[in-house]
């Protein structure tokens with residue numbers, strides 16, 4: 001596993017370019033089972049590069065950039081057995097040489113949900129992902145479906161800037177009790193971890209209601225809100241159309257059920273992507289692939 005720390009060393013990735021597509025998994029480290037699934041999916045397509053970079057530009061003032069977990073040694077131990085070909089671990093100065101450098105502005109899909117709650121967050125995400133894409137030059141990039149809005153915002157950038165990279169999204173990995181894997185789960189104490197189950201419970205309640213025939217968006221959002229009564233702050237619990245993330249008129253077609261909530265000092269997100277076609281309701285990928 002080649003450890004690459006600066007742009008000059010990225011030339012070594014050329015030895016991985018060949019018949020099979022070069023695959024890329026961008027991460028911020030603090031890897032868990034969800035990330036490992038992204039890597040396994042990437043490896044099924046071709047040689048795989050993982051980046052580990054906690055991107056300051058996607059954190060707002062007062063957010064958890066400083067306390068975001070950083071465990072490079074542990075991350076490398078998890079990646080090595082998966083046959084990862086290279087890990088790119090740039091320093092902040094490598095990614096942001098000048099404070100007033102060129103950046104990317106996220107498109108319309110970034111307007112609501114986390115984009116509304118965390119101003120500038122998705123500009124930070126698309127800027128760093130665009131830089132990483134230009135540095136690594138992958139054929140395929142793999143993202144976690146748990147960050148559903150992020151997947152769709154990046155897809156919009158790749159389309160609008162004609163980047164020609166195929167994007168894949170991988171289903172959310174959950175603990176046995178339903179909690180979605182997240183690097184931030186390690187901030188939850190035992191009590192908050194129990195309260196955090198409200199997010200997956202709320203999604204489950206809305207999912208069941210849709211399966212039972214409920215199509216009213218307000219009814220579904222109320223159901224989710226009811227399950228979330230015990231968390232500290234609910235940023236949103238919404239049902240939106242996919243891929244444009246607009247308010248759905250009724251629960252049909254492709255839908256994103258999305259929740260962000262604060263449990264103690266920790267902000268968590270979770271979601272479910274459904275395809276509702278008449279009476280048939282099934283989970284579905286977000287990205288066309």
Ligand code: PAF
Pocket residue numbers: 026027028029053055058125128129147150
């Ligand atoms: O999902 C993440 O970990 C980050 O937002 C990403 C895509 C690596 C960009 O910093």
